[in-house]
Every structure is written in structure tokens, then in C-alpha cells.
Amino acid sequence: MQFTESRRKYILLGFVAFIIIGFITAKVLGSKQDEEFLIDDTLYQQASQLYNEGNYPAAGELIDDLLLRQPNSEIVNYLGGLIKANNGDYKQSVILLQKTMDINPHKVEDPMFMLQFGEVLLFAERFGDSKIVLEKCREWGWIPESYPTYQERVTELLTQIENM
Structure with missing residues (x-):
């Protein structure tokens, strides 16, 4: 099958348009993902700082929000378990620490x-x-x-x- 010159141009233009649309879509989705990451990172840093300062109730509020956003994060579950323990919620702390081990079995080392x-x-x-x-x-x-x-x-x- 032979393509005419104009048909080749349309195929090339279609291919270029497809690539450009792909880049635009990746940029938009990537920006949204960056915003979510920054929010999660800020929440984690604040919760960690409050934990280190001994302000466990305030750290608990932040970690609860973060656990909703990142339920499968090893480090979030670990910090959450420590904060819950310091707030006296040992049953929830056990759950979070167990989940930490489920996510990363090497924690037993x-x-x-x-x-x-x-x-x-x-x-x-x-x-x-x-x-x-x-x-x-x-x-x-x-x-x-x-x-x-x-x-x-x-x-x-x-x-x-x-x-x-």
C-alpha cells in the first residue's frame, strides 16, 4: 500500500499532535500529583515536629488526616502508631504498628x-x-x-x- 504525500503529512501531523497532547496531559496530571505530595509532606513534617516536641494531641489530629490520605505508607503508619501510643490509644497503636510490619516485613530486623x-x-x-x-x-x-x-x-x- 502506497501513501500519497498529503496522507504522509496527515499521519505525521496526527502523530505529533498525539505526542503534544500526551505531554500536556502529563504536565497537568503531574502538577496535581506534585500538589498532593506537597500537602502530604507538609502534614507529615508538622506531625513529626509536634511529636518530637511532645505535643501528642495536636500530632494525633494531623496524623489522622495523613492516614486518610496515605493509608498504605509505612512511615505514616509507623509515626501514627507512635503518636497513638503516646496518646494512650494502645489498641489503635498496635493496629498501625502491625500494618507497618505488613507493609515492610523487614521491620522485624x-x-x-x-x-x-x-x-x-x-x-x-x-x-x-x-x-x-x-x-x-x-x-x-x-x-x-x-x-x-x-x-x-x-x-x-x-x-x-x-x-x-
């Missing part, structure tokens, strides 16, 4: 995460689960440089469980 998870399970009165997590912490023998009394804390929490 993070000694601080596992200690925090074991403590939250203890405070949520899930003693059996807490004991399993804390015994794993003790078996691994992790001692993070930032927390030299890590093993002593694990032993202290396990003693609390045994005395209940």
Missing part, C-alpha cells in the same frame, strides 16, 4: 521498632504477643548504639509480663 512494638503490645494488654516479640528481641541480642540499655529494657518488660 529493626531493634527499636521491635522494642516499641513489644511495649505497645504490653500496654494494650496483649501479654502473650508482647512476650513473643520481646523474647525475640532478647534472643537476637541487639544493642543499638543509640540505646545502650536496650537489653536491660527488654528484660524489664519481660519481668513485668511474668509478674502479671
Whole structure:
């Protein structure tokens, strides 16, 4: 099949128009995605700052909004779990920390995460689960440089469980 010169021009123009429309669409959608990312990042930074300052109720309000926007984010669920624990909502904290592990199963190799998870399970009165997590912490023998009394804390929490 042979194309005439005018038909080739129309095919080329159609192809160029298709590419231009694709770029315009990508630009518009990308701008919207950038705006959403900036909003989420701002919410996370504010919640993290409030958490670090010890203003847990205000951090809780922000993290609730962020959890609605980013329910499958490991870092958002982790921060949410820590904030909920500091606000005394241990059952919700357990859910969020468990979801963090579901999203990233390698969290079980993070000694601080596992200690925090074991403590939250203890405070949520899930003693059996807490004991399993804390015994794993003790078996691994992790001692993070930032927390030299890590093993002593694990032993202290396990003693609390045994005395209940």
C-alpha cells in the first residue's frame, strides 16, 4: 500500500499532535500529583515536629488526616502508631504498628521498632504477643548504639509480663 504525500503529512501531523497532547496531559496530571505530595509532606513534617516536641494531641489530629490520605505508607503508619501510643490509644497503636510490619516485613530486623512494638503490645494488654516479640528481641541480642540499655529494657518488660 502506497501513501500519497498529503496522507504522509496527515499521519505525521496526527502523530505529533498525539505526542503534544500526551505531554500536556502529563504536565497537568503531574502538577496535581506534585500538589498532593506537597500537602502530604507538609502534614507529615508538622506531625513529626509536634511529636518530637511532645505535643501528642495536636500530632494525633494531623496524623489522622495523613492516614486518610496515605493509608498504605509505612512511615505514616509507623509515626501514627507512635503518636497513638503516646496518646494512650494502645489498641489503635498496635493496629498501625502491625500494618507497618505488613507493609515492610523487614521491620522485624529493626531493634527499636521491635522494642516499641513489644511495649505497645504490653500496654494494650496483649501479654502473650508482647512476650513473643520481646523474647525475640532478647534472643537476637541487639544493642543499638543509640540505646545502650536496650537489653536491660527488654528484660524489664519481660519481668513485668511474668509478674502479671
